[in-house]
Amino acid sequence: MDAYFNELSCFPLCESKECAKERAYKFASLLSETKKQGFNVVRCHDRGMAEILLCQDYSIADFCNENLRGIKEMLLLSMLHPPYFEPDSEEEKTYIENTFSVSVTNDLNQEERKPAYGLSAVCLYNSIGQNLCSCDFWEQSKEYVIYDVDDSGKEKEHKVLSFSNPEDYKTLEYKQWQAKTQPCNFCDCGLExxxxxxxxxxxxxxxxxxxxxxxxxxxxxxxxxxxxxxxxxxxxxxxxxxxxxxxxxxxxxxxxxxxxxxxxxxxxxxxxxxxxxxxxxxxxxxxxxxx
Known part of the structure; x- marks a missing residue:
């Protein structure tokens, strides 16, 4: 199963490379747990990890090129891929047109509606999102409301999960998601x-x-x-x-x-x-x- 990177969580960008490295290693720790949960690929908007900015003019790809030493760097290289949709599928059409958006609140409590690509893919495929630890809005929440506009122009709400920390996989929100997406295989009590x-x-x-x-x-x-x-x-x-x-x-x-x-x-x-x-x-x- 694929998870999807939330590109909105890149911002605000780090102010230094040192901060950028710390953010990248935190993200790698998240990916490690994501892989344990059965998600082998994390799809990223557009050109993949080259698009995941850590600070100005410095991406995850740049970080890996400079610091290819161990397991965490290899996780970033192996798990982050460009998006994939079946050609001419309804999901591809919806993703390209992108009528999805989310209201983002920054650390100054300022709210702004922004287009959402990664979270739209989470919604389309009923999957899980992956966030960078860039601000409280993305780091502390687990569930987000995204908005979609249907053919009649009516706005609809969808709830999606997107995680920032390995511990998020221990939450009730994730168990509820598993319960909805996994097949039911209940035990028979054996009693008439x-x-x-x-x-x-x-x-x-x-x-x-x-x-x-x-x-x-x-x-x-x-x-x-x-x-x-x-x-x-x-x-x-x-x-x-x-x-x-x-x-x-x-x-x-x-x-x-x-x-x-x-x-x-x-x-x-x-x-x-x-x-x-x-x-x-x-x-x-x-x-x-x-x-």
């Missing part, structure tokens, strides 16, 4: 629906409704093991999935179509955080529109 337990608080007035829903709608799902307990009323809940418990593989759900917001906790077969997010997404798709 009549054998699954439904434990609810004895003093909960919505028990009959919860039990009926569990037996008729939840227990037919192979990745639901049991109902663990009921929840306090949540009448203002807007979503079926209320909360994910990553440490136990449990999910809090709320029957949003009930007046008092009856809810319960279900045990899933999720083996990791990504599977738990995927199961939560599946439940929301099935039951999130009021059953």
């Amino acid at each position: 629906k009549t054998k699954k337990q439904c434990k609810l608080s004895s003093d909960h007035h919505g028990n009959d409704v919860l039990k009926k829903f569990a037996k008729e709608s939840l227990f037919i799902l192979p990745y639901i093991e049991s109902v663990v307990t009921s929840l306090a009323y949540t009448p203002d809940s807007k979503t079926f999935v209320k909360k994910l418990h990553y440490d136990t593989g449990r999910i809090e759900i709320v029957l949003t179509w009930t007046e008092k917001g009856y809810g319960m906790v279900v045990q899933t077969t999720a083996r990791n955080d990504i599977e738990l997010i995927q199961i939560g997404n599946e439940l929301e798709k099935r039951f999130g529109n009021g059953n």
Whole structure:
């Protein structure tokens, strides 16, 4: 899979070569983790790494030519490539026309709308962006809103991920992206629906409704093991999935179509955080529109 360099993160440029080298080595550390995550190529706008400026008249390519000594320099040389689109594809047409933009805020809190090429490719291919650590806006955020104009002239918003630090791959945002882009492969709990337990608080007035829903709608799902307990009323809940418990593989759900917001906790077969997010997404798709 390819990741895409966010060319807007080149700015502001470094004021010295020393600062430029530090920025390049930080970027190489990011690429090292990016490669571990399965992204072997980072596509760059136009002419590739020769276009990635570190300071005035000094690019990543210049840096590598001067400092080719070790693994980090080789990472920069081997992973950074010009963009590639299937000839005459819709993605190529959209990229060339480039109707995408992003509102960039600098360290002086000044906001400016700028054309976005790398982030547009991230959106088109549902991938991940790569940032230089040039300012707080690019270094601290993980998720960005980019804007696109459709054929009718209407502006649409898209959320994309673009990372600056290796630690960004440990964030919930990245796990949620993985959950959306990876195929679902849930474990079957191996229990017949009549054998699954439904434990609810004895003093909960919505028990009959919860039990009926569990037996008729939840227990037919192979990745639901049991109902663990009921929840306090949540009448203002807007979503079926209320909360994910990553440490136990449990999910809090709320029957949003009930007046008092009856809810319960279900045990899933999720083996990791990504599977738990995927199961939560599946439940929301099935039951999130009021059953």
